[in-house]
Amino acid sequence: MRILFTGGSGKAGRMAIAVLLQKGHRVVNFDLRPLGMPGVTDLAGDVTDPAAVTAALAAGPFEALVHFAAIPRPLAVPDAEMFRVNVLGTEIVLHAAARAGVGKMVIASSESIYGMCYADGTMQPERLPLDETTAVTPMDSYGLSKVANEAVARMVQRQSGADVLCLRMTLVLGPEDYARFPQDFANPAPRRRGSFAYVDGRDLGAALHLALTAQGLGFQILNVAQAESCLPLASADLVRRFFPGVPVTRPLGPTESLVCTARLRRLLGHVDGHSWRDHVAVPR
Amino acid sequence: MRILFTGGSGKAGRHVVAYLVAQGHRVLNFDRVPLGLAGAHDLTGDITDAGQVYSAMRSHAGYDELETGTGAQLFDAVVHFAAVPRHGMMPDTETFRVNVMGTYNVLEAALKMGIRKVIIASSETTYGVCFSDGVVDPKVLPLDEDYDIDPMDSYGMSKKVNEVTAQSFQRRFGADVYALRIGNVVEPHEYATLFPPLADDPGLRRRITFSYIDARDLGQIVDLCLQKDGLGFQIFNAANDTNAVPQPNAELLARFFPNVPLSRPVGDVEGLLSNRKIRAVLGFRQRHDWRDEVPKA
Numbered sequence: 281m282r283i284l285f286t287g288g289s290g291k292a293g294r295m296a297i298a299v300l301l302q303k304g305h306r307v308v309n310f311d312l313r314p315l316g317m318p319g320v321t322d323l324a325g326d327v328t329d330p331a332a333v334t335a336a337l338a339a340g341p342f343e344a345l346v347h348f349a350a351i352p353r354p355l356a357v358p359d360a361e362m363f364r365v366n367v368l369g370t371e372i373v374l375h376a377a378a379r380a381g382v383g384k385m386v387i388a389s390s391e392s393i394y395g396m397c398y399a400d401g402t403m404q405p406e407r408l409p410l411d412e413t414t415a416v417t418p419m420d421s422y423g424l425s426k427v428a429n430e431a432v433a434r435m436v437q438r439q440s441g442a443d444v445l446c447l448r449m450t451l452v453l454g455p456e457d458y459a460r461f462p463q464d465f466a467n468p469a470p471r472r473r474g475s476f477a478y479v480d481g482r483d484l485g486a487a488l489h490l491a492l493t494a495q496g497l498g499f500q501i502l503n504v505a506q507a508e509s510c511l512p513l514a515s516a517d518l519v520r521r522f523f524p525g526v527p528v529t530r531p532l533g534p535t536e537s538l539v540c541t542a543r544l545r546r547l548l549g550h551v552d553g554h555s556w557r558d559h560v561a562v563p564r
Numbered sequence: 565m566r567i568l569f570t571g572g573s574g575k576a577g578r579h580v581v582a583y584l585v586a587q588g589h590r591v592l593n594f595d596r597v598p599l600g601l602a603g604a605h606d607l608t609g610d611i612t613d614a615g616q617v618y619s620a621m622r623s624h625a626g627y628d629e630l631e632t633g634t635g636a637q638l639f640d641a642v643v644h645f646a647a648v649p650r651h652g653m654m655p656d657t658e659t660f661r662v663n664v665m666g667t668y669n670v671l672e673a674a675l676k677m678g679i680r681k682v683i684i685a686s687s688e689t690t691y692g693v694c695f696s697d698g699v700v701d702p703k704v705l706p707l708d709e710d711y712d713i714d715p716m717d718s719y720g721m722s723k724k725v726n727e728v729t730a731q732s733f734q735r736r737f738g739a740d741v742y743a744l745r746i747g748n749v750v751e752p753h754e755y756a757t758l759f760p761p762l763a764d765d766p767g768l769r770r771r772i773t774f775s776y777i778d779a780r781d782l783g784q785i786v787d788l789c790l791q792k793d794g795l796g797f798q799i800f801n802a803a804n805d806t807n808a809v810p811q812p813n814a815e816l817l818a819r820f821f822p823n824v825p826l827s828r829p830v831g832d833v834e835g836l837l838s839n840r841k842i843r844a845v846l847g848f849r850q851r852h853d854w855r856d857e858v859p860k861a
Binding site for chain 1 (some may be wrong): 570614656657660661664665667668672692697714715716717718721724725728729732735736
């Protein structure tokens with residue numbers, strides 16, 4: 281497919297694009313900074329500039345849009361600016377794509393939408409594992425920007441009839457990140473805010489490929505995470521220790537991720553190709 | 565109370581500001597154009613400029629407040645009505661930008677600076693019927709606040725984003741933040757022209773499920789919200805008790821919404837944009853039934 285990819289120069293984008301190229305897709309990267317990856321056309325531009333976005337789409341036709349461009353976390357820029365870039369950027373990009381007749385759109389949402397990630401103090405989720413029907417009432421402006429993005433995506437799907445998918449991505453990691461995993465084994469507390477979940481960037485790319493090639497999905501929200509947590513610890517113990525009192529709605533596998541990806545696997549047939557265990561010795 | 569009111573010069577705002585001033589509140593109107601109402605000072609500004617919004621949160625409400633010598637004080641409450649008020653006035657992207665960023669700025673500034681009560685204007689258009697492309701049915705009637713709102717137009721969407729923004733900031737700060745899903749606002753002078761044609765053609769108001777809110781009764785609702793504390797985040801429909809058309813619901817439903825299920829029995833002329841919640845929670849009692857406001861022929 282011919283794909284316009286926004287934010288392809290970021291960490292998640294570059295790993296996902298590498299997979300899309302392997303699958304034979306043609307990618308144009310629309311980003312403030314060039315990616316510089318062989319086989320990818322870089323188009324410099326700002327997602328909050330409607331004219332630049334419209335012009336980029338006119339370089340098509342594109343069969344699909346992938347929208348990853350965003351301020352990827354709070355405390356990088358003032359909250360109001362982060363909210364502006366993420367919310368207006370998504371609204372501008374999706375509407376422009378709809379007007380250009382793009383029939384498939386995939387946007388980056390985030391597990392931070394569940395609210396624990398950047399909460400002030402310790403926030404408990406409504407229930408575990410976190411699935412796509414769990415309440416999303418984050419108190420921080422970054423998580424809020426993702427709530428707004430998903431709401432806009434739902435509207436654009438209703439307006440245009442295109443397939444519009446929101447990928448609630450967990451922490452995106454690559455092979456170079458796994459060496460530090462053992463630091464967390466004895467002290468997992470810092471990983472609580474991410475619900476002990478992660479996604480390998482290569483598997484994110486594989487899931488994205490499936491999302492782009494599946495037909496007739498309408499509007500969908502999909503968690504994207506590895507099947508297992510980032511720890512060699514029993515998930516039930518993690519829940520007891522770090523989420524006391526939170527209802528657990530079904531039995532958890534021994535080291536099953538607390539971010540449920542059943543929908544991703546059922547709807548798209550996604551299977552993990554990677555695990556941190558391939559890179560790090562598991563302690564006994 | 566000392567109130568910072570955004571958008572007080574607009575169609576709805578001007579009546580609400582007048583009502584609040586009449587109740588004894590001190591109101592500073594923050595708007596791009598002055599209202600010019602005696603008793604409400606005008607501060608000209610733009611809600612999409614976060615700096616101006618932050619600045620306005622702590623300000624004198626009039627020149628007389630200079631006499632106190634205590635410095636500009638934080639307002640007790642913010643009422644936020646400023647917005648592009650409907651679909652089709654500006655390009656969609658601009659409507660979305662002004663409404664979404666403006667509301668974000670107002671909520672962030674108010675709550676980060678320590679104001680504990682914010683009331684924002686949402687809209688009945690969030691129910692997704694009003695500005696939809698083509699004839700769209702509501703999923704269920706009457707329209708209650710727990711409806712799964714999914715507007716397909718950028719104006720309704722901007723208001724949905726406003727509501728989730730309000731909910732998020734309320735959760736962060738624990739203050740009271742109430743969103744009013746305001747129905748079609750009718751000013752006193754509009755009854756004479758707007759209502760008589762509805763006897764022959766109620767379909768004119770299908771997109772707003774035949775509802776209305778008297779601008780002065782809207783003032784009462786805002787005042788009740790200002791007086792009511794401790795509710796956290798709330799969404800309230802702001803509508804009068806009955807539909808704005810003379811036909812009974814049995815006829816309206818059969819003719820205009822034949823395939824829409826009812827969640828409960830509705831009264832003969834009960835408003836399909838339900839105001840049960842404001843009556844039960846806030847004690848709202850309407851004072852301006854359209855039947856009394858339309859001049860007799």
